[in-house]
Amino acid sequence: MKGKVKKVEIVVLLKQVPATESLIGIAGDGISIKTDDIKWVINPYDEFAVEEALRIKEAHGGSVSILSVGSERSVEAIRTALAMGADKGILIDAPAGIVYDGLTTAKVLSTALKEIPFDVIIAGQRAVDDDNFQVGPATAEFLGIPHISMVIKQEIADGRMTCHRTVEGGTVVLQTPLPALFTTQRGINEPRYASLPGIMKAKKKPIDMKNASDIGLDPDTLGKPLMKIVSLKTPAERKRGIMIDGETAQEKAANLVKILHEEVKAL
Amino acid sequence: MAQSVLSIAEQSEGKFRKVTYESLSEGRRIADQMGCELAVLVLGNTIEDISKELGQFGADRILLADDPSLVEYLPDAYANVVADVINTETPDVVILGASTQGKDIAARLSARLNAPLAMDCVAVRFENNELTATRSMFGGKILADVVFEGTPQILAIRPNSSMIAKADKSGSIEKIQVDTGTTAVKFIEKQLETGKVELTEADIVVSGGRGMGGPDFSALEELAKLLNGAVGASRSAVDEGWRSAADQVGQTGKVVSPNLYIACGISGAIQHLAGMSSSKVIVAINKDSDAPIFSKADYGIEGDLFEIVPLISEEIKKLNG
Numbered sequence: 001m002k003g004k005v006k007k008v009e010i011v012v013l014l015k016q017v018p019a020t021e022s023l024i025g026i027a028g029d030g031i032s033i034k035t036d037d038i039k040w041v042i043n044p045y046d047e048f049a050v051e052e053a054l055r056i057k058e059a060h061g062g063s064v065s066i067l068s069v070g071s072e073r074s075v076e077a078i079r080t081a082l083a084m085g086a087d088k089g090i091l092i093d094a095p096a097g098i099v100y101d102g103l104t105t106a107k108v109l110s111t112a113l114k115e116i117p118f119d120v121i122i123a124g125q126r127a128v129d130d131d132n133f134q135v136g137p138a139t140a141e142f143l144g145i146p147h148i149s150m151v152i153k154q155e156i157a158d159g160r161m162t163c164h165r166t167v168e169g170g171t172v173v174l175q176t177p178l179p180a181l182f183t184t185q186r187g188i189n190e191p192r193y194a195s196l197p198g199i200m201k202a203k204k205k206p207i208d209m210k211n212a213s214d215i216g217l218d219p220d221t222l223g224k225p226l227m228k229i230v231s232l233k234t235p236a237e238r239k240r241g242i243m244i245d246g247e248t249a250q251e252k253a254a255n256l257v258k259i260l261h262e263e264v265k266a267l
Numbered sequence: 268m269a270q271s272v273l274s275i276a277e278q279s280e281g282k283f284r285k286v287t288y289e290s291l292s293e294g295r296r297i298a299d300q301m302g303c304e305l306a307v308l309v310l311g312n313t314i315e316d317i318s319k320e321l322g323q324f325g326a327d328r329i330l331l332a333d334d335p336s337l338v339e340y341l342p343d344a345y346a347n348v349v350a351d352v353i354n355t356e357t358p359d360v361v362i363l364g365a366s367t368q369g370k371d372i373a374a375r376l377s378a379r380l381n382a383p384l385a386m387d388c389v390a391v392r393f394e395n396n397e398l399t400a401t402r403s404m405f406g407g408k409i410l411a412d413v414v415f416e417g418t419p420q421i422l423a424i425r426p427n428s429s430m431i432a433k434a435d436k437s438g439s440i441e442k443i444q445v446d447t448g449t450t451a452v453k454f455i456e457k458q459l460e461t462g463k464v465e466l467t468e469a470d471i472v473v474s475g476g477r478g479m480g481g482p483d484f485s486a487l488e489e490l491a492k493l494l495n496g497a498v499g500a501s502r503s504a505v506d507e508g509w510r511s512a513a514d515q516v517g518q519t520g521k522v523v524s525p526n527l528y529i530a531c532g533i534s535g536a537i538q539h540l541a542g543m544s545s546s547k548v549i550v551a552i553n554k555d556s557d558a559p560i561f562s563k564a565d566y567g568i569e570g571d572l573f574e575i576v577p578l579i580s581e582e583i584k585k586l587n588g
Contacts, residue, residue: 018405020406020518020519020537020538021536021537021538023408023537024405024408024409026409033405033409044519045519101383102374102377102384102386103377103378103381103383103384106378128405128406128518128519129404129405130404131386131387131402131403131404131405131406132374132384132386133365133370133374133386133387134373134374134377134384134386135374136374137342137371137374137375137378138374138375138377138378139378140375141346141374141375141378141379142378146342146343146450146451146452147342147375148342148452149342149367149370149371150367152512162455165367166367166512166513167340167367167368167457167459168279168284168366168367168465168467168468169459169460169461169463169465170457170458170459170460171457171458172339172340172454172456172457173454173455173456173457174341174342174452174453174454174455175452175453175455176451176452176453177451180451185512186505186512186515186519186520187511187512187513224416225383225416226381226382226383226384226415226416226417227383227384227385227413227414227415227416228413228414228415228416229411229412229413230399230412230413230414231411231412232404232409232410232411232412233409233410233412234408234409234410235407235408235409235410235544235545238544238549238562238563238564238565240561240562240563240564241549241564241565241566241567242565242566242567243556243561243566243567243568243569244566244567244568249570249571249574249575249578250578252568252570252575252578253568253575253578253579253581253582254578254582256550256566256568256579256582257579257582257583257586258582259566260527260548260550260566261586264527264548264565266471266526266527266547266548267494267527267583267586
């Protein structure tokens with residue numbers, strides 16, 4: 001039995017991040033990264049979120065809005081999501097030089113979301129720059145709605161959402177009434193590429209630019225994160241080690257195990 | 268007011284995760300430096316028996332939220348109970364494992380309590396009356412030292428990053444009144460592979476990449492089994508559909524820090540290297556002597572992994588008698 005088909009209003013929380021192939025260097029201030037040579041992309045987990053949102057819209061009808069907090073440069077990432085098929089974008093401008101921690105980002109997003117109708121909010125499980133794993137669940141908490149994280153499969157029916165969540169060693173199926181938020185895990189889908197017509201259409205789609213005070217937040221308070229970076233460093237550089245000798249594969253294997261067992265004591 | 272540290276344990280099917288002992292040990296170390304008490308909170312159903320041992324890992328008090336409604340992890344019910352305990356106990360520091368569940372609780376709590384959170388900490392130190400945590404960013408390419416404003420300071424520590432230390436404390440058991448409050452999320456079912464070693468908690472990880480050439484990972488599975496380790500995969504292997512996304516090591520997968528990481532047929536893309544370079548010892552097996560992975564490996568073998576890996580397994584069997 002199928003329930004009454006109801007349109008689903010979807011908001012995707014999107015962040016623009018350095019492409020994962022980027023080398024990350026530390027800027028002169030010691031607390032931020034060098035941004036000169038970086039290629040900026042949609043956070044890969046958010047790309048899954050955009051794709052899943054489009055699939056929900058295709059199945060149920062409704063609309064897909066992209067909400068992002070970031071510098072003006074983030075417009076490019078929003079535009080890419082619009083080219084994939086999202087309907088509109090909203091960018092809350094984070095002033096240059098001000099660093100938001102995960103909690104601040106969640107505060108800004110949840111405040112902006114009070115003005116946006118939604119049934120489902122989709123976020124990446126984490127952004128691959130900060131690796132905070134925080135913004136999705138924290139945004140849900142600020143909005144007072146349930147969340148399910150690390151989702152590889154979802155189904156919406158009769159105002160409820162059933163999610164397959166990945167955990168250590170397997171999956172757990174949880175269900176929640178809407179409105180709710182979920183975060184994506186790799187495996188949920190294969191994001192589509194933006195088509196040429198999609199890219200053309202995206203140029204005409206609306207992107208609403210706002211700043212913190214437009215949504216009623218005090219920019220000064222936002223600039224004071226509860227978790228503050230005091231220094232960045234790169235992990236100790238690993239050096240090239242030794243190649244294991246041996247006339248035959250057998251000898252190489254034996255020599256390796258001997259070293260790991262006797263010298264390194266790793267076995 | 269007396270300071271205190273609260274650790275949150277994590278159990279599944281009546282067994283604590285390894286990271287529970289790690290976060291408890293780290294919590295004890297912080298509590299000792301702060302000169303205060305450490306309590307541990309255990310949530311679940313019929314958990315009293317398994318919880319008794321936590322005193323040996325440094326808990327002065329063991330708080331039990333023992334209730335049938337907590338038998339499975341539910342994000343809202345667990346957040347409600349933990350928040351209640353924090354409001355009653357008013358700890359200065361809350362420490363838990365950065366597992367799937369721990370990260371989820373920590374994130375929700377930080378918003379509920381408007382509290383600072385450092386996710387995925389690889390080190391924590393207490394200096395000049397202040398906590399500094401070192402956390403991983405950019406999938407391990409960068410380490411950040413962070414400090415906190417306000418309390419409780421929530422630390423989610425990365426599995427395999429802290430030493431487990433025994434510290435005999437009284438571990439007095441206190442049962443707390445459980446009120447899961449208003450909840451929306453319902454448990455439907457679960458499928459767990461029992462006996463599988465979790466990638467992020469494994470002492471030894473054997474990973475395969477594009478050089479595997481297909482979904483047959485049996486040589487790696489056998490080696491991992493002999494070593495009581497876990498099998499990982501590079502992004503290429505996952506993208507090819509040879510392994511599930513849960514096995515992916517790297518910037519867009521899991522960051523692992525085992526004692527021994529054996530990379531088989533993995534060329535060593537920057538995203539993969541970031542995700543495993545904090546391993547203690549790295550071994551690479553690859554046909555291509557120019558593979559970038561060799562520049563990060565402590566030990567390299569140039570050769571065919573399908574020939575070498577089974578031979579390594581044979582040598583280990585000899586070793587084990």
